[in-house]
Amino acid sequence: MTSPVVRPEAKSKGRKKDSRGRSSRSGPGRGPGTVRDRSRAAGDSRSENLFATGTQGLTNARTRLVGNRTGPGADLVVLLARIWRAIAAAARAVYRAASSVVTPLGWVMLGVAPAALVAGYLLGWIELVAVGYAVVVLLCLAALYVVGRNAFTIQLDLPHVRVAVGDEASGRVTIANPTRRRVLGVVVEVPIGAGLAEINLPGLRGKDSHSDTFSVPTARRGLVPVGPVRTVRGDPVGLARRELDWTGVVELFVHPRTIGIPSTSTGLIRDLEGNPTRDLSSSDISFHALREYLPGDERRHIHWKSTAKAGSYMVRQFEETRRSHLVIALSLANADFATEDEFELAVSVAASLGVRAIRDAREVTVVVSERTPDFASRKTLAVKSLSTLTRSRLLDELSTVDYDETALQITDVARVTGEQVDGISVAFLVVGSTTRITELRAAAAAFPPGVEAVAIVCDPESIPGMRRVADMTILTVGYLEDLQKSLAKSVTA
Template sequence: MTQAPARATSTPAPDPDTGTSTGSSTRTATGSASDTTRLRRAVERERTPMQRVRDRIVGEESVVAEGAARASAWLRRVVWPAIEPITGFGWAVLVGTVASLVAGLMLGWKELIVIGIAGALLLLAAIAFIIGRNRYRIELDLAYTRVVVGERALGRIEIHSASQKPLLPATIEVPVGRALASFHLPRMQPGDVHEDVFAIPTSRRTILQVGPVRSVRGDPVGLLRRQVKWTDPVELFVHPKTVQLDETAPGLIRDLEGITTRDLTNSDIAFHALRDYVAGDDRRYIHWKSSARTGQLMVRQFEQTRRSVLALGLSTSIDDYADPLEFETAISILGSLGIQAVRDEMDLVVQTSRGTLPATTGKRLLDALSGVDWSPRHDRFLDLAATIARQHAGASVIMLHAGATIDPALVRRARTLLPTQARVIVFTVVKGAKPRLQPIGDVALATLGSVSDLPRIMRGVALQ
């Protein structure tokens, strides 16, 4: 009797974590996927035709934007390096050459064809002047990166030949702000070093960008011009002129105890009154004589003191000055006061019509003042006073700086906006005026003609 072959069958083993078989898990996963698909289809059916059109437009716009980005990157990488050396005159010659050749061939004018051929040969000859690669190692060095207005700043460039072959003559250019310093670089042999020194005039307060140093090669006609940058730009700060004030800094309230307030505290310097002892009070502040007289413990109570804060305000509105020189003098006065406050280790804030300037160190303050410019669209003197009152309400001394258009009536109005506990001094710069100090209520109005009058004015402020 023949037996049928036995067939090996395997039953799904139960999963040790869930207790279900693998087959049931597979069916469950398949079911979940089917449910997700049905849910997506239901959501798709519920969407309105307008939503579908909008999503399709958004998708097409993203594709177009991606294509435009790729095209722009290709233009910058491939096309721009090829057309960048062409000058304005070169473009004119190129267009004229193409137009002459096309018109000559279409009209059969040999003269135009000859002109086109001549232009093409001229362009090919210009290309020969800029092909090749110069290898330099250039160092840009400024003797000082910070100078006072009126001083001469010196710069030096040192050019090393980094090629194993002789280098053709070239032109070296160093942009200095809006100006341009140009040097002729002769033919250099391997290992040669060429050095040039240049002077930078500093007739006005500003921040100049010196560099980057670039080498320029071009043809004699001026059709093509190829330039390569070799260094990073360096900033030159032209600081405003300042004067040295007395070490004691009269008028700046250099007090060690600070400014007393109406807030009461259990430990400070300014004594206020006595009160009954409460559990937890520091026994060091018990007033024993009063305690013996009253028969119960009495402790001292103090008025809280705060460190003196000097707030310097500068109006940058063109309407607050009668002459641009007044604006420069006002900046010099503010810089002189700020430098002295930093030396005296006072808490200093500097506010202009445009914003707050960094004043943690004297160098940072002068650097920031070098870049201060007019703000014709910003607020004027009264708005500057309101900004200081809002942002620096705890200032103990406030000094405002403006020009000849500020009159006593405007000073009185500004005083009503400032904190009542602050001492206010207003500096107005009038071109050619003699220094004078005029009290307007509790405000000291100082008129100056130049920054050299500031030490005398500050001595007068100290006597008030």
């Protein structure tokens, strides 16, 4: 199922872009300081909108070819590159289909046979003619070996389709002979991701079956396709081979590692189970004060004892309580991470926060950066919302995320999320060590007022810590276990 994509409006008020594509808010007393800057700021809206959605600060296939240039010449270069990519993909598909039957030695023999026959007849060399016909005979015999189909049946079974990083995972292949005659042994190949497992299954008598197990590596987070189980038939010389698929593909989700977080660690805002907010309401559960009756107030909130003493109607006033809405924003831009270990730690942090919020039945939204297509001339300002219906659904989708050079950085992710998601109370911004403080502050400022912004910087080479910058809390974690202590410390502070 395709995850929904949240897209922003074409233009945001009060926000401009700098030279690296980061958003910032403009306010009184912060305008340009020179005449040239003031004239540039007073330009038409069309050029401003182009600059806001252009490819500045973006690296994709188009920018590598033509940079930020536009026009017919640049479009022609991009069109030729796309055509060449399509032709190359078609050629690779044809080659894979042909090479799945004919081995490299078979291709050599296919070239040797006509060359030997032509050279032998032209030069009068009987030896070359004999070699040519011998190769032709070998090729015909190889073709006969790959014809036909075995009578047995093969099944693939994975006891568990979801495991965590480092857990043991295995599969089982079962071969059965439904006929009454004996079948010979066969070599079975099981593709496991980029690897391959070979299983030698013995010959079976009629109505017998045999099972064998194999292990699945889970050292890395991701989606591991297992299968299809196939048998290989070929000639003894190795000129041709025929692969027969017997099963479908079973997907194994290798979830990121998570850590248990106490429920109070994510309670950085008051909710229905905690204390009220400072916002006043005419109807709620937390009493605040009394005030004079106004037209439109409900009579059931009239405090009759105070009314009798004051001589005028007095009604109760309440402090508004609110259920927290957590937003977890994970950047997928490789510019926000120095190493792959930082990114894997960031995925585990986002997964731990999301799992705890789902377990507590809180309202949570998990978003990641959207990628810009390779040949797009505009930056795709959008975020991808992950499923938070269940813990397994969230971990399944986090198993497949990966960072990319064309993905939006955390500043743009926060801006889009703040514009499209309503009722945010706490926003967790998960980034790596290369994200600067100015970018984090710009990301925090992109959310509406009153939102508690918490930036979690994943840096395995740093000392865990917490600091307060303006209205934002910055937590630095070196290991996943540091997340629990850092969040507890931030709540206490």
